[in-house]
Amino acid sequence: MRTLASFLLISGLFTASSLVxxxxxxxxxxxxxxxxxxxxxxxxxxxxxxxxxTVNVTYMVGSRFEGYGETGMAHLLEHMMFKGTVAKHxxxxxxxxxxxGATGVNGSTDYxxxxxxxxxxxxxxxxxxxxxxxxxRMVNSRVSRKDLDTEMTVxxxxxxxxxxxxxxxxxERVLSTAYLWHSYGRSPIGSRSDIEHVPIEKLQAFxxxxxxxxxxxxxxxxxxxxxxxxxxxxxxxxxxPKPARALTQTYTQEPTQDGEREVVLRRVGEEQLLMMAYxxxxxxxxxxxxxxxxxxxxSDQPAGRLYKALVESKKAVSAGGGQFQLHDPGVxxxxxxxxxxxxxxxxxxxxLSVIEGVVKEPPSKEEVDRARTRILKNIELGxxxxxxxxxxxxxxxxxxxWRLLFLTRDRIxxxxxxDVARVAKQYLKASNRTIGKFLxxxxxxxxxxxxxxxxxAELKDYKGKAAVENGEAFDPSPANIEARSTRVSLPGGLxxxxxxxxxxxxxxxxxxxxxxxxLQSLTDRGAAGQMTGAMLMRGTKQHSRxxxxxxxxxxxxxxxxxxxxxxxxxxxxxxxxxxxLAAEILxxxxxxxxxxxxxxxxxxxxxESGRTDPQAMASNLLSRHxxxxxTGDPRAVxxxxxxxxxxxxxxxxxxxxxxxxxxxxxxxxxxxVGDFDAAEVQKLATELFGxxxxxxxxxxxxxxxxxxxxxxxxxxxxxxENAIFYMALxxxxxxxxxxxxxxxxxxxxxxxxxxxxxxxxxxxxEGLSYSVQSSFTAGIEEKYGRFMAAxxxxxxxxxxxxxxxxxxxxxxxRDGFTAEEVEAAKKEIxxxxxxxxxxxxxxxxxxxTQARYGWTMQHTEATEAKIGSLTVAQVNxxxxxxxxxxxxxxxxxxxxxxxxxxx
Numbered sequence: 040m041r042t043l044a045s046f047l048l049i050s051g052l053f054t055a056s057s058l059v060x061x062x063x064x065x066x067x068x069x070x071x072x073x074x075x076x077x078x079x080x081x082x083x084x085x086x087x088x089x090x091x092x093t094v095n096v097t098y099m100v101g102s103r104f105e106g107y108g109e110t111g112m113a114h115l116l117e118h119m120m121f122k123g124t125v126a127k128h129x130x131x132x133x134x135x136x137x138x139x140g141a142t143g144v145n146g147s148t149d150y151x152x153x154x155x156x157x158x159x160x161x162x163x164x165x166x167x168x169x170x171x172x173x174x175x176r177m178v179n180s181r182v183s184r185k186d187l188d189t190e191m192t193v194x195x196x197x198x199x200x201x202x203x204x205x206x207x208x209x210x211e212r213v214l215s216t217a218y219l220w221h222s223y224g225r226s227p228i229g230s231r232s233d234i235e236h237v238p239i240e241k242l243q244a245f246x247x248x249x250x251x252x253x254x255x256x257x258x259x260x261x262x263x264x265x266x267x268x269x270x271x272x273x274x275x276x277x278x279x280p281k282p283a284r285a286l287t288q289t290y291t292q293e294p295t296q297d298g299e300r301e302v303v304l305r306r307v308g309e310e311q312l313l314m315m316a317y318x319x320x321x322x323x324x325x326x327x328x329x330x331x332x333x334x335x336x337x338s339d340q341p342a343g344r345l346y347k348a349l350v351e352s353k354k355a356v357s358a359g360g361g362q363f364q365l366h367d368p369g370v371x372x373x374x375x376x377x378x379x380x381x382x383x384x385x386x387x388x389x390x391l392s393v394i395e396g397v398v399k400e401p402p403s404k405e406e407v408d409r410a411r412t413r414i415l416k417n418i419e420l421g422x423x424x425x426x427x428x429x430x431x432x433x434x435x436x437x438x439x440x441w442r443l444l445f446l447t448r449d450r451i452x453x454x455x456x457x458d459v460a461r462v463a464k465q466y467l468k469a470s471n472r473t474i475g476k477f478l479x480x481x482x483x484x485x486x487x488x489x490x491x492x493x494x495x496a497e498l499k500d501y502k503g504k505a506a507v508e509n510g511e512a513f514d515p516s517p518a519n520i521e522a523r524s525t526r527v528s529l530p531g532g533l534x535x536x537x538x539x540x541x542x543x544x545x546x547x548x549x550x551x552x553x554x555x556x557x558l559q560s561l562t563d564r565g566a567a568g569q570m571t572g573a574m575l576m577r578g579t580k581q582h583s584r585x586x587x588x589x590x591x592x593x594x595x596x597x598x599x600x601x602x603x604x605x606x607x608x609x610x611x612x613x614x615x616x617x618x619x620l621a622a623e624i625l626x627x628x629x630x631x632x633x634x635x636x637x638x639x640x641x642x643x644x645x646x647e648s649g650r651t652d653p654q655a656m657a658s659n660l661l662s663r664h665x666x667x668x669x670t671g672d673p674r675a676v677x678x679x680x681x682x683x684x685x686x687x688x689x690x691x692x693x694x695x696x697x698x699x700x701x702x703x704x705x706x707x708x709x710x711x712v713g714d715f716d717a718a719e720v721q722k723l724a725t726e727l728f729g730x731x732x733x734x735x736x737x738x739x740x741x742x743x744x745x746x747x748x749x750x751x752x753x754x755x756x757x758x759x760e761n762a763i764f765y766m767a768l769x770x771x772x773x774x775x776x777x778x779x780x781x782x783x784x785x786x787x788x789x790x791x792x793x794x795x796x797x798x799x800x801x802x803x804x805e806g807l808s809y810s811v812q813s814s815f816t817a818g819i820e821e822k823y824g825r826f827m828a829a830x831x832x833x834x835x836x837x838x839x840x841x842x843x844x845x846x847x848x849x850x851x852x853r854d855g856f857t858a859e860e861v862e863a864a865k866k867e868i869x870x871x872x873x874x875x876x877x878x879x880x881x882x883x884x885x886x887x888t889q890a891r892y893g894w895t896m897q898h899t900e901a902t903e904a905k906i907g908s909l910t911v912a913q914v915n916x917x918x919x920x921x922x923x924x925x926x927x928x929x930x931x932x933x934x935x936x937x938x939x940x941x942x
Contacts, residue, residue, distance in 0.1 A: 059277030067442055069506030077281040078253025081272055082432060082441060084260035086425035088510025088543040090877050092261035093429040094169050095156040097436055100249040101149050102227040103289055111229015112237055112245055114148040115194050120155060122186040124179040128172060131803060133793035138863050139165055140870025148227045151366040152437035158426055160874055161262035167271055174275035182246050184239045189806030191234060197809040198228050199833055202760035205308045216302045217316045217370055217473040221293040251282045256436045260429030293368060295487055300473040307758035309647040311377040313386055316473040318486060319371045319466050322364035322438040323494045328450035329458040330371060334361040335410025336402050341584050342409060348393045349375055350637060354386050356644040366438050368488045378644050394467055401460035411451055413592045418448050420595060422507055423544030439494045445503045511541035515876035521896035525717060529729045532705040534890040537720060538712045545611040547713030549618065550883040551604040555701035557738040563671040566689040567697040572602030573638045574694055578629035590620060600624045611714040615723055622727040628698065635691045646682050653756045653932035654763045661765050661930040664750055673740050703733030708890040710883040741821035744771040753942040754932035762834040762933025766844060770921055772817045772824035779817055780905040781917035786815035787864045788856050790828055796847045801830060807840050808832045819892060826922060834938035837931055848924045855915030869903055
């Protein structure tokens, strides 16, 4: 580990940018690559359409680089990197980032890379601070024995959470059977024993070896001045010397598979699962694009071959597949979910028949065009978000080169049916398959995986396409939003809110909220309403489900519709057609009988799977206690058995009648935000929704607060590695209550972020939980609020978690918070609100809520002013008044018998 003296030496170099050289390497579609003389790869992606900046540091090291006994080490180190540095950032880094209003802060570990990222409000000070912090923790992180002692148990808890998922565990088993020697056969989370016993010296050596500028890629995307940002990077990262050591690249190659393999997993659960894996080339291979198209042909809904053969036939609840695009040769993984009483043998035979059928019956031009169009749509929509691209570059860079993002797109554009048929024949062979039993063959038919190609040669003269057009630098302040917004009431009652602005790529989002019914009319209609909403996207009187999807792909649009309305995300040129299609979906649903049965089966499988899941079981019990309404009441929470009975009983006619009784736009809000013509959209909205009347009256169904006797119950869930803890208190409060703003702050300080009291005690200090948090909600019309605390943990730690949460809540009530904590929370909340309004989808949702209740942005300003003016005395008084630990109900679930504890 670096000493304090070396840290100060590096810090002293941070002002010597003129001594650091950089070389411009290439520029593709608005992204420019530089290399510093210490080896750091720098990508700058300016985008002035959002008032935020995303910084993403990717280290080209993941579980692929771990040796025997070292599994999970890269992921464990990811956690340790947030603990602080030897001098400058002595406190946990997450807390410092939250204090600056950072969002989306996290790190992630995969097979080929580890990355750390944060999105911050754009300012010179914030950018400078984040770059200094990332440069500091690149070489000065503590990685201490003390921090490892607590963080190891947190990581182990994360491992245990994954062990609760049969699908996750089965995928690990399949990959570990498919790969005999390559590290891709080991999950990045690692094995329990390696997590528990990794020597600190090995972790420190791993850090010193791989966390260096010549093994890193820095991406800065968003509202930046490229020249100024590059100078800051040279001041910070450029001061780190290039290491003398030479990195050793991995060299293990998986031998050609010489026969089918099989693995069987037996655990508690309520559904059956089937997976099949085939080895395929590395992501840099030209075959990868054709395999991606094959993925769509096999798995897309509703036209995918597997979907039609397994789901439409009701043999399986879901079916699909796709390739793992990796630095070294990966796998193509197919999967299916089957209800407990279904025939897994029949599903296996059908899946094999479909997979072999794509070799015998090559895909048609229509299938290839459809899959390719959908893939390219998703790529293009992704490129419209600089923050998303900034994170996606981690994946492509770790595969071999960040420009693969664009090269793969170009390759997909050229994929032909012959290409897809060729890769299917080449790789979808019985001898290359893992489900897994050994079958002797006289003449083995093996799939030879080609070596990783020379991607540098292929990209030597690559230029890419024109960069996506930038949007305006939009000010997300309440005053500016109010000044830019137009509010109109349509003849039929719909409230229309329009906020036109220039966006990156000309994107537009819309949110349509529908409200209908009242307590009496909605009684005993829960299952019918659920099925009605799920049926809307299954076809209209003019378009089949497939035609709807094909149209959306051609329009480069994403539309979802449910009983509560619809949402749209697209580009300016397609918005009118997308809105027309959304209106058609809502106003002219077809209700095909076959789809109704498919949805019912999927719902039954989902409910049944929750019967053995600790989180689902605990949540259901607590929710039923807090909502003591009779069965049939729309506010009631049903048991799994009651939900299954209701789902089996509901009919297609029930759904059709529900639609006829409730759907209309008399009580609705439509909000459009983005690049559009306001006059045209107002005219179109009037045409589509102005005369769409609701069949009956509407009155919001509200909950009634009532004093409840607290409960403390434990649920035994056999064979589950992870436990869940819930603690809840209902409150007679709505958002008009004078104490509401103070409790918003109290919640953030209690368990709302990574500097909160619960996080610090339960996770950071005692290492008992991977996830611990609190939440607070209060009604708008109803005088009903709820404060909750929740944590996951190992079953043997459930008593410690319960004790720690209770003690921290009691300490808050007794001693309160400090003035410094309150001021930091106020800043965090207000910054998060400002940043949230910069996201068009979140802004549209907020404007819809305002329209529903007759508010303007002045209501937001007033609320934020109340938060900003609060004193520590007011916050502490509200917490003392409302948080009654003795009145809180507790529910926990886990395999406590196996752990030998009595919760």
